[in-house]
Amino acid sequence: MSLSVFINTDRDNRTIPKGWHNWNRPEAQETVFYGEFSNSGPGFMPVERVSWVKQLSTIEAGSYTPKKILWIASDNGQPTVVTPSLAVEGIRITN
Numbered sequence: 001m002s003l004s005v006f007i008n009t010d011r012d013n014r015t016i017p018k019g020w021h022n023w024n025r026p027e028a029q030e031t032v033f034y035g036e037f038s039n040s041g042p043g044f045m046p047v048e049r050v051s052w053v054k055q056l057s058t059i060e061a062g063s064y065t066p067k068k069i070l071w072i073a074s075d076n077g078q079p080t081v082v083t084p085s086l087a088v089e090g091i092r093i094t095n
Contacts, residue, residue, distance in 0.1 A: 005035040005056070005064050015043025018050045037061035 019036070022028050029052045036046065037056040046055050054060075 002032040004033070005037070005061075006039055007037045007056075007061050007064060009039050009044075010041040011039050011043030013042045015041075017043075017045045017048035019045075019048070019053050020050055022050075035060070035064075 020034050032052075033054070034052065035054045035056045036044070036049075037058075038061065046053075049055075
C-alpha cells in the first residue's frame with residue numbers, strides 16, 4: 001500500500017487540478033491512499049480532485065503526525081523521529 005498525505009501545504013500551480021494521476025493504470029488506485037487536509041494555494045482545488053482522493057476530516061488528519069509516520073533508523077538501529085524540517089515532498093526524506 002502506498003500512502004501520500006498532504007496537510008497544511010501551499011499547493012502551487014504545478015499541482016494539476018485532478019491532484020493525482022494513476023499513470024494509466026486504474027488498478028493502481030486499489031493499492032494507494034491519497035489524502036489532503038487544510039491545504040491552500042492555486043494548486044489546491046478539492047472539487048476538481050479525482051474521486052479516489054480523500055479530503056480528510058480534522059480527526060483523520062490528526063492521526064498523521066511526524067512522530068507516528070516519519071521514522072528513520074539511527075546509527076544504532078533504533079528508530080529515530082525525523083524532524084518536520086527534514087521532510088520534503090510528502091514523506092520523502094532529504095538532507
